[in-house]
Amino acid sequence: MDDLERIELSAVLDFFAAAPPDVLRALDLAVLDLGDAAAFSIGAHPKMLLFNRVLGLEEGDAALPQIERWFASRGCTFALSIRTGADLEGVLDERGYRRGTAFMKFRRGIEQPPVRRSPLRTEQIREERGGDYGTFVAALFGLGSPLDRWFAALCTRARWACFAAFDESRLIGTAAAHFADTRWRLHLVCAPTSSAHWRQIGF
Numbered sequence: 001m002d003d004l005e006r007i008e009l010s011a012v013l014d015f016f017a018a019a020p021p022d023v024l025r026a027l028d029l030a031v032l033d034l035g036d037a038a039a040f041s042i043g044a045h046p047k048m049l050l051f052n053r054v055l056g057l058e059e060g061d062a063a064l065p066q067i068e069r070w071f072a073s074r075g076c077t078f079a080l081s082i083r084t085g086a087d088l089e090g091v092l093d094e095r096g097y098r099r100g101t102a103f104m105k106f107r108r109g110i111e112q113p114p115v116r117r118s119p120l121r122t123e124q125i126r127e128e129r130g131g132d133y134g135t136f137v138a139a140l141f142g143l144g145s146p147l148d149r150w151f152a153a154l155c156t157r158a159r160w161a162c163f164a165a166f167d168e169s170r171l172i173g174t175a176a177a178h179f180a181d182t183r184w185r186l187h188l189v190c191a192p193t194s195s196a197h198w199r200q201i202g203f
Helices: 003-017 021-027 064-074 088-094 127-140 147-156 195-201
Strands: 029-034 037-042 053-055 079-081 121-124 160-167 170-180 183-190
Touching: 003 029, 003 037, 003 053, 003 170, 021 029, 021 147, 029 064, 037 064, 127 147, 127 160, 127 170, 147 160
Parallel strands: 053 079
Antiparallel strands: 029 037, 037 053, 121 160, 160 170, 170 183
16 A cells, blocks of 8 residues: 555544534444445544545455445435546546545645745644634534534544644644654644735745
């Protein structure tokens, strides 16, 4: 498996494991172990493809019937995330899958990035502001509780670091990094609330 796929799979599985028990039940969260791959699902939101997805599947169609039955039993639409050019692409075309929106993944070195000046400030979010962090992220998904408490749980979880951008005292953007082995992957970036804030950040 490509290392970016492996790190993303590690992050998603740990994100699902971070859900408090009552959140797990309320959102009907579930994971299907497929060996080197996994399927994960949020039954409370059966059309949310970001959280009803398969990662790590590389080649062959042996697991597809099991995957299809599992999501069907949960009443969920799902997506298969595969790398461009994977042998599985042709198999999926033959089975009637259609191409959807791609996720962007990228690598960068460990050198310091260029300094960008901005009136905004950023800080790592700890337990005391975890509720604000979770509320902001959930709102961007158009949802509230208990999704907010799921995201808030990352702020105190090992191998995660959560960050927020502030315009004076107002929280306007969030991000989270998941650490896997000696590599890390910026797993989640939740957008600022206005185009002006995008410009201030430097995009």
